[in-house]
Amino acid sequence: VTGRARRIGWFDAAVARYSVRLNGVGVAALMRLDILDDQPLLKICTGYELRGTRYDHPIANISHYKHSTPIYEEMPGWREEIGGARSWQELPQNCRDYVERVGDLIGAPVQLIGTGPRRDQFVTRGAALFD
Incomplete structure (x- = not known):
């Protein structure tokens, strides 16, 4: 919308999982998934x-963190625009798979999915999100 170039990093499930555990998060939101529309691989x-040691949580010591290597899981992208989606079923299957996988990895189901820059561009799933 702004025309400014963006730097977008891959989703860090290790940090999000830590935050979910630490803060007792019950459900999660993923915003602006439309930014990934043109990505062939996520x-x-x-x-x-x-x-040589794998950690499933963030490395707290900054001097160790800068020497660590992220471990990535790859998933296929959806390669189509999701901005017009108004329901879970209207999202491409690969998008739904990505959202499900993120929820599994962080330990909290994703129930709000942002599909564009406007505040009315989102999809909800699950019952009683706003109750």
């Missing part, structure tokens, strides 16, 4: 490797 960071 990556999700599932953990980190440091000196």
Whole structure:
């Protein structure tokens, strides 16, 4: 919308999972998934490797963190616009698979999916999201 170039990183499920556990999050939201519309391949960071050891949580020590390597899980992109979707079923299957996988990895179901920059561009799933 603004025309500014964006730098977008891959979703870090390790950090999100830690936050879900720490804060007792029950449901999650993924906003602006439309930014991924043209990506043929999506990556999700599932953990980190440091000196041959895998960690499924963020590495807290900054001096160790900068020497760690993210571990990515790859998924196919959906390669179509989702901005017009108004229901879960209107989202492409690969998009739904991505949302489901993120929820599984972080330990909280994703019940709000942003599909564009406007506040009315979102899809909800699950019961009683706003109750």
